[in-house]
Amino acid sequence: MPTSSRPAAFATAALTAGLALWTSGAPSVVYPVYGREWSLPPALTTVVFGTYPVTLLVVLGLFGGISDRIGRRAAIVLGLALMAVGTLAFALAPSIGVLLVGRALTGAGVGFALSPATAALAEYARPGRGHLAGAVATASTAAGLTVALLLGGLFLDLLPDPLHLSYWPLLGAVLVVLVLALRLPSGARSSGSAVRLLRVDPSMRGVVAQGALGVAAAYGTGGVVLALGADVAVGLLGTDSPIVIGLVLALSAVTIGVTALLARRVRAGAAAPAGALVMVAGLAALVTASAAGSLPVFLVSIVLTGVGYSLLFSAGVGIAAELAPAQHRASTVSAVYFAGYAVQAVAAIGLGQLATAHGLLPAIVAGAVVLSVLALVAGAAPFVRARRAVRTATGGNPA
Missing domain, CATH: 1.20.1250.20 (MFS general substrate transporter like domains)
Structure with missing residues (x-):
């Protein structure tokens, strides 16, 4: 073939x-x-x-x-x-x-x-x-x-x-x-066991940390929007029609895709901070919509969290895929995905349990606070990594 x-x-x-x-x-x-x-x-x-x-x-x-x-x-x-x-x-x-x-x-x-x-x-x-x-x-x-x-x-x-x-x-x-x-193409191969506990090359730890923070913030927010956003949409729209709810939630996915294409030339160092700020605004809007029962604000929150997700995810995955050496590229990307999926699972299941026990609004507030902090840390990661690179290059003396 x-x-x-x-x-x-x-x-x-x-x-x-x-x-x-x-x-x-x-x-x-x-x-x-x-x-x-x-x-x-x-x-x-x-x-x-x-x-x-x-x-x-x-x-x-x-x-x-x-x-x-x-x-x-x-x-x-x-x-x-x-x-x-x-x-x-x-x-x-x-x-x-x-x-x-x-x-x-x-x-x-x-x-x-x-x-x-x-x-x-x-x-x-x-x-x-x-x-x-x-x-x-x-x-x-x-x-x-x-x-x-x-x-x-x-x-x-x-x-x-x-x-x-x-x-x-x-x-x-x-x-x-x-x-x-x-x-x-078959791609390059290397020796070693097929089963190997995921490890990160020491030279890639800073890249993985930055990428993992961005993907974790994106996936965590995505889990909240899909898991709890559907319940909010049902209450605000007054219908549980699968087509209607699917259209509302698809607005988030469409926003993510369109933003990724429009911002495809934006480098990770700029995309992550911008995505973090938009994500925080979107999560705040989600809390406001849930508390006030406002459909327009809810739709705004869907769009804003979609933009924030796209920028953070693109930055996180992009920096790992681009900077990792070929012989470690898949393991580096896997480490980033591992962090993202772990946070998404905890967010979706944990906040779902919280919503069942204490109600939808407390769960959304808790999720918004935790994920906002995570997003802001992800947004600051490129600056921290750049500062460390300068210190390394100057022997610990930035002057």
Whole structure:
């Protein structure tokens, strides 16, 4: 089979990143329907929801750098194959046991495919354009999430069996990209065990710290908007129509993607501080909308947090993918993603429990405070890193 050209390989990597978020978000819209149709208690649906991030984090922790050793193509193909089998399990699932298997397989698939796809964006970009990897990864994943939310809402309202039929378009898309991935360049390989606890090269610790802070702030806020924003939207709109709620939440994903494309040439050192300030403003607007019951302010908060997410995520992933040496690029990106997914899981599950126990507004306020602090730290990270670089270059004497 002939090898893809550089532009085709770049496009395949971008499609893989988009599919990762479509696969991740596809079941989210239909979780309430599982509970209603199969008479499942909330605790069981929570277990299914939590299986994905747990599996993903385990795979990132043990295999995050695997594509540095077996090549980008092999890791991406493995991840897409697992995503396909997991999606098929959802499409045919007769019981919650099969859902758990499907969710674990899709989590593992995303864990194997997302980091090498992001690393490949930096490697297959045109010479001198490696810094665009973060923006393209952001736009691609936002597009995948948009498709998941909109198709999920449409299928729930229009299809006779959304619990199964809604997964077939995703499965078809995964299989098409899997065929394309088989034509990717194999990529450089190195010796070593396939299973290796995720480690960061000492020279990359500052880069990973800066990237992880940005991605963690973005993913944490994204988890709050998706997990609690839907409840706020239901209360403000006076409807629980899946199409309407999907459109409202898709506004966030569309904003993320558009911002990534418009700000694609903005360097991480400028994007992170700007994203932090916009994120804080967006979280404040979310609290205000929830307390005052204002739909216009809520929509403003969706847009502002989307802009902040995009800038912080692009900066975090972009700096890791661009600056990491090729032999450590996937493990470096995986460490950044690991931090982001860990914070997202804690934010979504923890604040969900807080909302159940004490109400929606206290949970939103708590989340906004914690994530605002995290965003501001992420925004300050480029300045701290630059100052340390100056001290190192001058032997500890900035003068």
